[in-house]
Amino acid sequence: MTVAAIDRAPAAVPAGLARGRGGGGPASKRVVVAYGFWIFILGDMVMFSALFAAFAVLRNSTAGGPTGAELFDLRNVFIETMCLLVSSYTCGLGALSAERRQPGRFLAFAVLTFVLGAAFLFIEVSEFARMVEKGAGPSRSAFLSAFFTLVGTHGVHVAGGMIALIYLVAQVLAYGLPAAVLRRLLCWSLFWHALDIVWVGVFTLVYLMGDWH
Amino acid sequence: MTDRHEHVLDDRTPGVEEHESSATYLSYTVGLALAILATIASFVVSQTDLLWPPGIPVGLIVLAFAQIGVHLVFFLHLGSGADSTNNILALAFGVLIVFLVIIGSVSIIASLNSNMMPMSQ
Numbered sequence: 659m660t661v662a663a664i665d666r667a668p669a670a671v672p673a674g675l676a677r678g679r680g681g682g683g684p685a686s687k688r689v690v691v692a693y694g695f696w697i698f699i700l701g702d703m704v705m706f707s708a709l710f711a712a713f714a715v716l717r718n719s720t721a722g723g724p725t726g727a728e729l730f731d732l733r734n735v736f737i738e739t740m741c742l743l744v745s746s747y748t749c750g751l752g753a754l755s756a757e758r759r760q761p762g763r764f765l766a767f768a769v770l771t772f773v774l775g776a777a778f779l780f781i782e783v784s785e786f787a788r789m790v791e792k793g794a795g796p797s798r799s800a801f802l803s804a805f806f807t808l809v810g811t812h813g814v815h816v817a818g819g820m821i822a823l824i825y826l827v828a829q830v831l832a833y834g835l836p837a838a839v840l841r842r843l844l845c846w847s848l849f850w851h852a853l854d855i856v857w858v859g860v861f862t863l864v865y866l867m868g869d870w871h
Numbered sequence: 872m873t874d875r876h877e878h879v880l881d882d883r884t885p886g887v888e889e890h891e892s893s894a895t896y897l898s899y900t901v902g903l904a905l906a907i908l909a910t911i912a913s914f915v916v917s918q919t920d921l922l923w924p925p926g927i928p929v930g931l932i933v934l935a936f937a938q939i940g941v942h943l944v945f946f947l948h949l950g951s952g953a954d955s956t957n958n959i960l961a962l963a964f965g966v967l968i969v970f971l972v973i974i975g976s977v978s979i980i981a982s983l984n985s986n987m988m989p990m991s992q
Contacts, residue, residue: 684885684886684887685886685887685954686886686887686888686954687884687885687886687887687888688886689886689954690884690885690886691884691886692958693957693958693961696958696961696962697961700961700962700964700965703965703969704965704968704969704972707968707969707972707973708972710973711972711973711975711976711977712976714973714976714977715976715977715980732914732917732918736910736914739910740907740910743903743906743907743910744903746903746906746942746946747899747900747902747903750894750899750902750946751896751899753894754894754895754896754899837882838882838884841884848947851942851946851947852947854942854946855939855942855943858935858938858939858942859935859939861910861913862913862931862932862934862935866913866914866917866931867917867928867931
């Protein structure tokens with residue numbers, strides 16, 4: 659094989675060839691952008707894993723204070739979970755509508771996603787306030803410090819996601835749905851779905867397994 | 872497009888032109904149904920004696936992994952397609968680190984706890 663032959667780009671590549679391994683030429687922009695954002699999400703997951711580990715280690719260190727079984731209201735946790743799940747669904751449908759260039763539908767789904775996220779945060783914050791009022795704040799025991807850090811960090815992520823959603827809706831209103839805005843939306847929906855995955859870990863480890871003791 | 876917009880939409884992102892994603896309304900709906908099913912199963916298992924009680928934590932962990940799998944496939948669109956290859960490799964590395972941190976911490980602290988001098992002495 660001559661150098662010229664190696665140098666030439668492959669002319670016709672069969673569809674479905676593994677672009678991820680470089681076989682079919684450069685990947686599309688949305689794949690490149692989503693990959694970069696995926697790395698960020700995995701970094702975030704590693705951070706959460708440290709908080710999960712701290713909680714798992716400290717869950718029984720209640721220092722004579724209230725335990726999880728006494729504090730948690732599973733009915734609220736279930737409602738919170740449903741809020742997040744359905745908001746993930748509306749977020750996905752919103753991203754799909756945006757890709758299909760239907761700005762009206764996108765805005766409707768974005769509002770729904772925002773409202774469900776706000777409902778989740780409202781329930782969480784009022785639960786926190788109720789616990790602090792009962793004297794079960796983060797300074798009561800190592801268990802509660804770990805609980806507030808883990809669940810609070812997830813809540814802060816949800817709040818950050820909602821602020822980012824406002825910013826994205828403003829961009830859609832200002833610029834419409836060009837490719838660059840669509841890619842930002844794609845990253846945002848990855849972020850929102852990833853928060854749901856973290857929440858699955860939270861309700862399993864913190865609430866359900868805590869209650870079993 | 873006016874000049875005012877150009878700095879925002881100036882396209883220097885690497886990669887070739889776009890292609891539409893293969894996601895459909897149906898795939899999200901299936902994902903939502905499966906995720907709700909797994910969630911309800913988790914809550915039921917934790918609140919009842921449906922499972923042998925000492926096995927409940929294991930059951931909950933299995934259900935959590937099932938639900939995370941549903942989220943990855945139906946919401947984050949990780950699949951066997953060529954576009955997912957790098958994402959799955961990165962995910963595998965992420966999962967390795969997450970497991971090292973969590974299992975490592977738990978087992979080290981449990982070992983330290985069991986080697987503590989009893990408090991009463």
